[in-house]
Amino acid sequence: MRVVVAGYGPSAHRLIETLVTRGFDGEIVVVGEEPRPAYDRVHLTSYLTEGADLGYPVPPGVTTLLGARVTGIDRDGKAVVTDDGRREPYDVLVLATGSAPFVPPVPGAERAFVYRTIEDLEAIRKAAESARHGVVVGGGLLGLEAADALRGLGLSTAIVEIAPWLMPRQVDEGGGAVLKGHIEALGLGVHTGVMLERVEDGRVVLKDGGEIPAEVVVFSAGIRPRDELARAAGLEVGERGGIVVDAGMRTSDPSIYAIGECALAGGMVYGLVGPCNTQAEVAADRIMGGESSFGGADMSTKLKLLGVEVAQFGAMGGALDVTYMDPVGGVYKRLFISDDAQTLLGGICVGDATPYTNLKGFVGKPLPAAPADLLFTGSGVQLDLPDDAQVCSCNNVCAGEIREAIAVQGLTDVGGIKSCTRAGTTCGSCVPMLKQLLVKSGVEVSKALCEHFDQSRAELFDIVRVRGITTFSQLIAEHGRGRGCDICKPAVASILASLHNQHVLDGELAALQDTNDHFLANIQKNGTYSVVPRIPGGEITPDKLIVIGEVARDFGLYTKITGGQRIDLFGARVEQLPQIWKRLVDAGFESGHAYGKALRTVKSCVGSTWCRYGVQDSVGLAIALELRYRGLRSPHKLKAAVSGCARECAEARSKDFGIIATEQGWNLYVCGNGGFKPRHADLLVSDVPTDELIKIIDRFLMFYIRTADRLQRTAAWLESLEGGLDYLRQVVVEDSLGICADLEAQMERHVATYFDEWRAVLEDPDKLRRFTSFVNAPGVPDPSIVFETERDQIKPVLVPLEVVRK
Amino acid sequence: MTELLIDRPIGTWVPVCSYAELIPERGVCVLVSGRQIAIFRDFGGRLYAVGNLDPFSGAHVLSRGIVGTRGSEPTVASPMHKQVFSLVTGVCLDDPAVSVPTYPVRVREGRVEVSA
Known part of the structure; x- marks a missing residue:
């Protein structure tokens, strides 16, 4: 069987991935008009602000025709033709042509940008270089994303929304008011209840006569399904657009399916990733002879826009409602309840999405507690999600499936749940729920280091630091049991070395070291x-x-x-x-x-001294960093690199900390990894001068050393850190915990007390004596x-x- | 620390090193009639002797493992792939089908002696 897919966005990706994973034995051809395979559009903004790599891997065995567009369907001959003159025969055709941003028909609209593809983003970035002001037309979810992107590009930004408040599809008037407060506090302009009149050079003019300066204008006022191919081929389309499909995602031609934003399923066009993924899976199942069906989808949303949590679940109205509003703290929470006050119908949250996490699974079910208690975080209400409550709406995973996976597979962490069930792998908003399910599944998530210590490594680190403990014997006598093992001894040795920087073979320390540290060789x-x-x-x-x-x-x-x-x-x-x-x-x-388990190397490219492309002295910085952190013992090995320009010859983004030179200074990437599970490092700060860079690396390394588990590389540490990269940035850049001075001082002590441990061995006859094969x-x-x-x-x-x- | 002896009525006693030389919870290796024997001194001062050959890796390295306890059993973990052996019986606690030989060891006038 030959399956041809027209369009290569996230829905097409999910379709072909599902086919390949399930062992589809026919031929798959994907035709995509963009010059690259599908990528994650949910996190588009991070492409602009952090240079994130959003691409999805092409599943093995799939033929991709990139930069090509399907221009016609020959339904009788069962083939599609493309703009580069190809004719691709099909047994099954899947239309995944997506949608196009709606461009309001106003004068000057051709001056504006849209916000959908990487090309769009590149064009906006280029225009922003010579601009100071930006306007986003559309105050919905995507509009706020676009506004965040413009702000990130350094533009003074305003939002124009035709509805009386922002995000009208997700929040009500009260929530909109609180949201507006948050966004204005960030310095963005908000103009609601007003229409756009026209776009002019350097400004937009509103219907009410107002004008806003703008060299960059972005339209984000909704989407229109791209159904023109289907229309021309005589397939049934909806009155307001969208290719009509049945519950099996089949169009009016039984050989043709439509999925994603171009499909009209049950009278609705779905623009959220979750329902589109489900549609793709349904179509894949049908192609393989299955009988699954798409019966509509939960449109609940939880997201963090411009630093504000916004969430909506279930219905946006009901006979009764309970509202909690804190205009000072910028929190708005409202629950909708049936007229008998028994059943939860839905809710809206701005500024604190806890009710979403706790209550989404109870929609349509009896209220688990008094509504007032439910709206206060930490009120002590313990909620157990029903088995059929959907936890991950992106991948349609219910609480029951996750509980079963935990029990049957013996899962003990969120990572395990992700790989077994796919829950939490797309937008990540349900990860807090996954954690709760783990804890409540009775799975004892033991943090004990080994049979000798009930504490985690991070807890032992704090005990050693706060109590000033200098020996393993004291630590195990007072906080553990037995005489240790090959797990706790090297871990404690590493903690003592990070804090006190004695020679690893001094006194009792010698007995704690793994053979590598004991002989100072591998x-x-x-x-x-x-x-x-x-x-x-x-x-x-x-x-x-x-x-x-x-x-x-x-x-x-x-x-x-x-x-x-x-x-x-x-x-x-x-x-x-x-x-x-x-x-x-x-x-x-x-x-x-x-x-x-210590700093290994700081690799470098040749840098600006010799390289005709280099913009900074990468070798000089790499040497300075390696000399600064040499001898630093840590939970696992630490690797670093410095690249002298964006060509990245030192492969810095595969390192625990990697630095890439910019014209203005340095970009610092953290928590990358090669090895078993490669991970690109994430951008922590950009364009910082050298002294600032070193300060942040000092804090980053010490925070990692303090809080990571034994043998946990920085990549896994970041994945397990609640709040992820944002939290890490708050702690080590914005000093949210007030510990930065302490972390820096700890690193200064390390730098000041460094000595070469091999030289020290050569100077100490007692240590030298141990280097014999036979005593x-x-x-x-x-x-x-x-x-x-x-x-x-x-x-x-x-x-x-x-x-x-x- | 006068009499540190695991009784085994075989062989002759061979002095190999001074007791004071041994670091608590660390091993040394000695060569006795062509055999490599790993000798350990535990935290309480007791001595143990087992074959130096790690049966899992085929390398003569057990004397360089980390000494500790599992429950109340004194142990050494192979430095190669961390299998844990009882210092008393030589049995691998992670795979009881595998074991290493044990040897009698004692202290006489400050000298460590093994019988092999």
């Missing part, structure tokens, strides 16, 4: 170790390079360049390590901490270590395992 599969001297920023003199080569040659070590711009020397026996390091230290090298035969090398040669270097010969495990 254990390899045959029990030998590898050595990595620090090469800050990847910059090295020829003389030092020669020393590394000579050491490797003289000790017969296997040599390899690492991914972090350093050199790894393999195959050293423990008794060789001090001899190797004596030569390296004498030549001016220091420990590279490749063996530690009763110090001169004898371990006879079990044997090498052969491969490509002119050594390679370990391993003992066959079946012999070992006889």
Whole structure:
């Protein structure tokens, strides 16, 4: 079977993804007029403000024709033709042509922009460069998004809305008033109950005679389904547009489906991602012979616009209502209730969306508590969502399914729920509900580090910090039990090192270290170790390079360049390590901490000194950062990079912290990761000068060190941080917890007390003594270590395992 | 800390190092008649000796593992892939089908002696 999809937006993506995931064995061809595969339109604004990567991966085996538009359907010949002259035969055609922004027919409308595609955003960004004022026409959900984007581009921005208040589809007049207060407080102009007269050069003119200066005008006044293909092919369309489909998303031609914003399902055109995804899944199921159907959708919305939480669920009216309004705090909450005061019908929230999280699942069901109690956060009302209550409206997942997944799969965190059920993977607004379900499912979400400590790593960190504890023995005697294990000992060793920065082999600390930290080298599969001297920023003199080569040659070590711009020397026996390091230290090298959960490297591109594209000295900054944070022990390894321009040759966005030079300063990205689950780092601050940059990295690293779990990389830490990137920014940039001075001071102590731990070993006979293979035969090398040669270097010969495990 | 002895009536006692040299909760390796033996001193001062060969990885590394407890059992975790072994019985607590040999060990006049 050959499926052709006309249009490649999020609904088309969901359709082909569902087909591929379910093992569809036919051919899939997608024709999209944009020059790229589908991307996440919900988070468009973040593309402009943070340069977010919004693209969805193309499912395997799907043929994509990008930059091509379907221009006609030959229903008799069962083929579509495209504007580049192709003819694509189909067995099943799916129309996913989406919608077009509605452009009001006013004079000068051609001067205005719309806000839908990445091309639109690029055009707005370009226009904003030479502009000071912006106006958004349309005060709905998308209009406020667009206004936020203009504000983010530095324009003084106003919103014009024809209805008497903002977001008329989501909130009532009272909510609109509170919302207006929030938005005006941000410095945006709000003009409601007024129509646009015309757009002129440098301003818009309103029907009431008012004028607003605007070099950039964006129309965001609703959408119109793109049904022209269907119309021309004689398919049934609605009176006010939209391709008519049945409950199986089939059009009046049984070989043609329509999904997403171009479809008219049950007399409605749906513009929200949730219902469109459901439509795509229904169509995919039907194509594969299934019988699922689309019976309308929950239009509940919860979003954060311009920093304000706005939510609406269920009905927007009822016989009775209860309202809580706090104009000072900017909070408005209203519940609608049936005339017998028994059933919850819906609600509206502005400034605090807690009722949405707690009550959405109770729509149409008996009120779980007195309405007044329900409107106050933290009133102690404990609510249990009914099993059929929809939790994730984007992916249509109910509480019961999530509870079952938790129980059957033994899930213990939100990440597990996301990957098992897809709940929370699209807009993320239900993540707080997922957390509640986890807690209430009786799944004991144990935070205990191991059998010896009931506390989490972060709690132990605070205990050690606040009580000034300096030894593991004191900590376990007073706060734990037993004598520890391979989990808690290195974790506590890391906490003590982060706080006190003693030598890791001093006194009792020596017994806590994993073998890598104990021998200050990386254990390899045959029990030998590898050595990595620090090469800050990847910059090295020829003389030092020669020393590394000579050491490797003289000790017969296997040599390899690492991914972090350093050199790894393999195959050293423990008794060789001090001899190797004596030569390296004498030549001016220091420990590279490749063996530690610590700062590894700050990689750099060549930067503005040599590169004809570079705009800043990336090497200089990388060296300064590596020297500043060297030796910093942390919950897991830390990797960093600095790129000297937007070409990003240092791959900074795959690092725990990555810096990319701009004309004005530096952009700081945090919590990226390569490895098992790659993650692009998120933009934390942009265009900051060097001193400001370092201050923020200091705080970021120390906040991570204080609060992360054991062996939790920054990427996973950020994912688990309640409030995510916004919260992180509040804490380390805006100092919302008032701890920034403390974090900076802690980093200053680290920097001031740094020493090279290999040099310290060489200067301490007691520590040196530990580097022997056999204490009763110090001169004898371990006879079990044997090498052969491969490509002119050594390679370990391993003992066959079946012999070992006889 | 006078008599630290796990009784086993075999072999001859071989002195291998001084007791004071041993770091509490850390191991050393000794070579006795071609065999690699890992010797550990626990927090209370008691001694244990097990084979140095990690049966899971095939590398001679158990003496470099982290010493601790599981319940009341003194243990060492392989530094390679963290399987935990009882220091008393040599049995792997994560996979009881696997074990490492144990050896008698004692202290005589400040010297650690093993019998292998």
